[in-house]
Amino acid sequence: MRTDAPGPDDDVADFAAAVHAVVLRLRRLGERRLGLELLPTSELEVLAHVIDHPDATVTTVARALGLQSSNVSTTVQHLVTKGLMERLPDPRDGRRTLLRPTTKAQDDRRRIDGAWTAVLGQFLDELPDADRGAALAATMALARLAEIDLG
Template sequence: MVSEEITSPQFAVLNTLVAEPGLDQRTVGERVGLDRSTIAEVIGRLVTRGPLGKVRDPHDGRRYLLRLTEEGERTQRKLAVRAARMNQVFLAPLTDEERTRFLGLVQRVSDAAEGLRNAGETPAGGR
Protein backbone atom coordinates (compact mmCIF):
# COMPACT_ATOMS: atom_id res chain seq x y z
CA MET A 1 0.00 0.00 0.00
CA VAL A 2 3.01 2.29 0.41
CA SER A 3 4.81 1.46 -2.84
CA GLU A 4 4.29 -0.63 -5.93
CA GLU A 5 7.97 -0.37 -6.89
CA ILE A 6 9.81 -1.02 -3.62
CA THR A 7 9.14 -4.14 -1.53
CA SER A 8 9.04 -4.17 2.27
CA PRO A 9 12.50 -5.80 2.54
CA GLN A 10 13.91 -3.22 0.11
CA PHE A 11 12.36 -0.41 2.14
CA ALA A 12 13.90 -1.91 5.30
CA VAL A 13 17.32 -1.84 3.59
CA LEU A 14 16.84 1.81 2.57
CA ASN A 15 15.82 2.73 6.13
CA THR A 16 18.80 0.90 7.59
CA LEU A 17 21.22 2.73 5.31
CA VAL A 18 19.68 6.10 6.13
CA ALA A 19 20.36 5.37 9.80
CA GLU A 20 23.79 3.78 9.21
CA PRO A 21 25.33 4.65 5.83
CA GLY A 22 28.28 2.60 4.67
CA LEU A 23 27.36 -0.76 6.17
CA ASP A 24 28.39 -3.95 4.40
CA GLN A 25 25.84 -6.38 2.96
CA ARG A 26 26.14 -8.92 5.79
CA THR A 27 25.51 -6.28 8.45
CA VAL A 28 22.53 -4.84 6.59
CA GLY A 29 21.11 -8.35 6.36
CA GLU A 30 21.51 -8.78 10.12
CA ARG A 31 19.87 -5.41 10.82
CA VAL A 32 16.80 -6.20 8.72
CA GLY A 33 16.61 -9.90 9.64
CA LEU A 34 17.25 -11.42 6.22
CA ASP A 35 19.41 -14.45 5.45
CA ARG A 36 22.49 -14.18 3.23
CA SER A 37 20.91 -15.27 -0.02
CA THR A 38 17.81 -13.10 0.43
CA ILE A 39 19.78 -9.97 1.33
CA ALA A 40 22.07 -10.55 -1.67
CA GLU A 41 19.03 -10.66 -3.95
CA VAL A 42 17.42 -7.57 -2.36
CA ILE A 43 20.65 -5.56 -2.58
CA GLY A 44 21.31 -6.73 -6.13
CA ARG A 45 17.91 -5.45 -7.23
CA LEU A 46 18.37 -2.12 -5.48
CA VAL A 47 21.80 -1.62 -7.07
CA THR A 48 20.47 -2.55 -10.53
CA ARG A 49 17.45 -0.24 -10.20
CA GLY A 50 19.53 2.68 -8.93
CA PRO A 51 18.58 3.52 -5.32
CA LEU A 52 21.68 1.84 -3.93
CA GLY A 53 25.35 2.08 -4.70
CA LYS A 54 28.24 0.00 -3.47
CA VAL A 55 31.96 0.68 -3.21
CA ARG A 56 34.81 -1.57 -2.22
CA ASP A 57 35.78 -1.33 1.42
CA PRO A 58 39.18 0.40 1.49
CA HIS A 59 40.13 -1.69 4.55
CA ASP A 60 38.95 -5.05 3.19
CA GLY A 61 38.86 -5.45 -0.59
CA ARG A 62 36.66 -8.55 -0.31
CA ARG A 63 33.62 -6.63 0.82
CA TYR A 64 31.50 -3.77 -0.44
CA LEU A 65 30.06 -0.90 1.54
CA LEU A 66 26.54 0.25 0.71
CA ARG A 67 25.21 3.77 0.39
CA LEU A 68 21.99 5.25 -0.88
CA THR A 69 22.25 7.17 -4.13
CA GLU A 70 20.43 10.50 -4.47
CA GLU A 71 17.58 8.55 -6.02
CA GLY A 72 17.62 6.18 -3.04
CA GLU A 73 17.49 9.05 -0.57
CA ARG A 74 14.52 10.60 -2.41
CA THR A 75 12.75 7.23 -2.57
CA GLN A 76 13.30 6.52 1.12
CA ARG A 77 12.01 9.97 2.16
CA LYS A 78 8.91 9.63 -0.03
CA LEU A 79 8.13 6.14 1.25
CA ALA A 80 8.78 7.09 4.88
CA VAL A 81 6.13 9.82 4.59
CA ARG A 82 3.69 7.38 2.98
CA ALA A 83 4.37 4.74 5.64
CA ALA A 84 3.81 7.28 8.43
CA ARG A 85 0.48 8.28 6.85
CA MET A 86 -0.51 4.64 6.50
CA ASN A 87 0.32 4.03 10.17
CA GLN A 88 -1.92 6.95 11.10
CA VAL A 89 -4.77 5.46 9.07
CA PHE A 90 -4.34 1.98 10.56
CA LEU A 91 -4.07 3.26 14.13
CA ALA A 92 -6.84 5.87 13.84
CA PRO A 93 -9.56 3.59 15.31
CA LEU A 94 -7.55 3.24 18.53
CA THR A 95 -7.54 5.64 21.45
CA ASP A 96 -4.19 7.09 22.52
CA GLU A 97 -4.05 4.55 25.35
CA GLU A 98 -4.87 1.64 23.04
CA ARG A 99 -2.33 2.83 20.49
CA THR A 100 0.40 2.98 23.14
CA ARG A 101 -0.51 -0.49 24.41
CA PHE A 102 -0.68 -1.96 20.89
CA LEU A 103 2.69 -0.53 19.87
CA GLY A 104 4.22 -1.73 23.13
CA LEU A 105 2.96 -5.25 22.48
CA VAL A 106 4.23 -5.20 18.90
CA GLN A 107 7.63 -4.06 20.17
CA ARG A 108 7.67 -6.86 22.74
CA VAL A 109 6.92 -9.48 20.08
CA SER A 110 9.55 -7.99 17.77
CA ASP A 111 12.17 -7.96 20.54
CA ALA A 112 11.38 -11.58 21.41
CA ALA A 113 11.70 -12.64 17.77
CA GLU A 114 15.01 -10.80 17.49
CA GLY A 115 16.26 -12.53 20.63
CA LEU A 116 15.31 -15.93 19.23
CA ARG A 117 16.97 -15.18 15.90
CA ASN A 118 20.19 -13.92 17.49
CA ALA A 119 20.61 -16.32 20.38
CA GLY A 120 18.58 -19.41 19.54
CA GLU A 121 17.01 -19.23 22.99
CA THR A 122 13.40 -19.65 24.16
CA PRO A 123 11.32 -16.60 25.06
CA ALA A 124 11.40 -15.41 28.68
CA GLY A 125 9.00 -17.35 30.84
CA GLY A 126 8.50 -20.03 28.20
CA ARG A 127 5.67 -18.06 26.60
Protein backbone atom coordinates in the same frame (compact mmCIF):
# COMPACT_ATOMS: atom_id res chain seq x y z
CA MET B 1 -11.37 -11.50 14.35
CA ARG B 2 -12.88 -14.06 16.68
CA THR B 3 -16.16 -13.67 18.50
CA ASP B 4 -15.66 -16.62 20.89
CA ALA B 5 -13.42 -16.43 23.96
CA PRO B 6 -9.86 -16.46 22.60
CA GLY B 7 -7.01 -18.35 24.19
CA PRO B 8 -3.46 -17.00 24.46
CA ASP B 9 -2.41 -18.44 21.08
CA ASP B 10 -5.57 -17.06 19.46
CA ASP B 11 -4.73 -13.60 20.80
CA VAL B 12 -1.28 -13.77 19.23
CA ALA B 13 -2.72 -15.00 15.92
CA ASP B 14 -5.26 -12.15 15.92
CA PHE B 15 -2.53 -9.63 16.72
CA ALA B 16 -0.31 -10.98 13.93
CA ALA B 17 -3.17 -10.84 11.43
CA ALA B 18 -4.05 -7.28 12.43
CA VAL B 19 -0.43 -6.06 12.14
CA HIS B 20 -0.06 -7.77 8.77
CA ALA B 21 -3.29 -6.22 7.47
CA VAL B 22 -2.22 -2.73 8.58
CA VAL B 23 1.21 -3.09 6.93
CA LEU B 24 -0.35 -4.23 3.65
CA ARG B 25 -2.81 -1.31 3.69
CA LEU B 26 -0.02 1.14 4.47
CA ARG B 27 2.07 -0.12 1.58
CA ARG B 28 -0.87 0.06 -0.82
CA LEU B 29 -2.02 3.49 0.29
CA GLY B 30 1.36 5.03 1.13
CA GLU B 31 3.74 4.05 -1.64
CA ARG B 32 1.10 3.90 -4.35
CA ARG B 33 -0.18 7.38 -3.49
CA LEU B 34 3.36 8.60 -4.04
CA GLY B 35 3.63 6.78 -7.36
CA LEU B 36 6.51 4.66 -6.09
CA GLU B 37 7.21 1.16 -7.28
CA LEU B 38 6.31 -1.38 -4.61
CA LEU B 39 9.49 -3.29 -3.88
CA PRO B 40 9.40 -7.00 -3.12
CA THR B 41 9.59 -7.63 0.62
CA SER B 42 13.15 -8.97 0.39
CA GLU B 43 14.36 -5.79 -1.34
CA LEU B 44 12.46 -3.58 1.07
CA GLU B 45 13.95 -5.38 4.07
CA VAL B 46 17.55 -5.18 2.78
CA LEU B 47 17.17 -1.56 1.72
CA ALA B 48 15.64 -0.54 5.06
CA HIS B 49 18.53 -2.20 6.90
CA VAL B 50 21.13 -0.42 4.77
CA ILE B 51 19.35 2.93 5.21
CA ASP B 52 19.47 2.39 8.96
CA HIS B 53 23.04 0.96 8.85
CA PRO B 54 24.98 2.64 6.03
CA ASP B 55 28.36 1.13 5.15
CA ALA B 56 27.15 -2.36 6.01
CA THR B 57 28.48 -5.29 4.01
CA VAL B 58 26.51 -8.07 2.37
CA THR B 59 27.69 -10.38 5.16
CA THR B 60 26.61 -8.08 7.97
CA VAL B 61 23.22 -7.46 6.34
CA ALA B 62 22.70 -11.20 5.85
CA ARG B 63 23.63 -11.91 9.46
CA ALA B 64 21.39 -9.13 10.82
CA LEU B 65 18.39 -10.26 8.77
CA GLY B 66 18.97 -14.00 9.11
CA LEU B 67 19.39 -14.48 5.36
CA GLN B 68 21.90 -16.23 3.14
CA SER B 69 24.70 -13.98 1.86
CA SER B 70 24.09 -15.17 -1.71
CA ASN B 71 20.42 -14.09 -1.48
CA VAL B 72 21.37 -10.69 -0.05
CA SER B 73 23.97 -10.24 -2.80
CA THR B 74 21.33 -10.89 -5.47
CA THR B 75 18.90 -8.53 -3.75
CA VAL B 76 21.58 -5.84 -3.53
CA GLN B 77 22.22 -6.18 -7.26
CA HIS B 78 18.51 -5.59 -7.95
CA LEU B 79 18.56 -2.50 -5.72
CA VAL B 80 21.71 -1.19 -7.43
CA THR B 81 20.05 -1.69 -10.83
CA LYS B 82 17.00 0.28 -9.59
CA GLY B 83 19.25 3.13 -8.44
CA LEU B 84 18.41 2.65 -4.76
CA MET B 85 21.73 1.34 -3.47
CA GLU B 86 25.38 1.70 -4.31
CA ARG B 87 28.41 -0.47 -3.67
CA LEU B 88 31.59 1.31 -2.64
CA PRO B 89 35.05 -0.08 -1.96
CA ASP B 90 35.96 -0.08 1.72
CA PRO B 91 38.78 2.49 2.06
CA ARG B 92 40.27 0.46 4.95
CA ASP B 93 40.09 -2.92 3.22
CA GLY B 94 39.97 -3.04 -0.58
CA ARG B 95 38.66 -6.61 -0.50
CA ARG B 96 35.39 -5.50 1.08
CA THR B 97 32.48 -3.63 -0.45
CA LEU B 98 30.31 -1.28 1.57
CA LEU B 99 26.62 -0.75 0.87
CA ARG B 100 25.01 2.67 0.95
CA PRO B 101 21.54 3.87 0.07
CA THR B 102 21.42 6.39 -2.74
CA THR B 103 20.00 9.86 -2.26
CA LYS B 104 16.93 8.66 -4.17
CA ALA B 105 16.42 5.81 -1.67
CA GLN B 106 16.77 8.17 1.28
CA ASP B 107 14.37 10.69 -0.29
CA ASP B 108 11.87 7.91 -1.08
CA ARG B 109 12.11 6.66 2.52
CA ARG B 110 11.33 10.15 3.85
CA ARG B 111 8.39 10.46 1.47
CA ILE B 112 7.10 7.00 2.43
CA ASP B 113 7.44 7.79 6.15
CA GLY B 114 5.41 10.95 5.57
CA ALA B 115 2.78 9.10 3.57
CA TRP B 116 2.50 6.38 6.21
CA THR B 117 2.12 9.04 8.91
CA ALA B 118 -0.67 10.70 6.93
CA VAL B 119 -2.47 7.42 6.25
CA LEU B 120 -2.13 6.23 9.85
CA GLY B 121 -3.39 9.61 11.01
CA GLN B 122 -6.49 9.13 8.84
CA PHE B 123 -6.96 5.60 10.21
CA LEU B 124 -6.61 6.83 13.79
CA ASP B 125 -9.06 9.68 13.17
CA GLU B 126 -11.70 7.10 12.22
CA LEU B 127 -11.35 5.17 15.49
CA PRO B 128 -13.36 5.80 18.63
CA ASP B 129 -11.32 7.73 21.21
CA ALA B 130 -10.69 4.66 23.38
CA ASP B 131 -9.38 2.62 20.42
CA ARG B 132 -7.25 5.53 19.22
CA GLY B 133 -5.74 5.86 22.69
CA ALA B 134 -5.08 2.12 22.89
CA ALA B 135 -3.41 2.11 19.48
CA LEU B 136 -1.16 5.04 20.38
CA ALA B 137 -0.38 3.49 23.77
CA ALA B 138 1.03 0.45 21.93
CA THR B 139 3.72 2.56 20.22
CA MET B 140 6.58 1.66 22.57
CA ALA B 141 5.65 -2.02 22.68
CA LEU B 142 5.56 -2.20 18.87
CA ALA B 143 8.92 -0.41 18.64
CA ARG B 144 10.40 -2.91 21.09
CA LEU B 145 8.96 -5.81 19.07
CA ALA B 146 10.63 -4.46 15.95
CA GLU B 147 14.01 -4.43 17.73
CA ILE B 148 13.92 -7.99 19.08
CA ASP B 149 16.57 -10.19 17.47
CA LEU B 150 15.31 -13.76 17.23
CA GLY B 151 18.18 -14.82 14.97
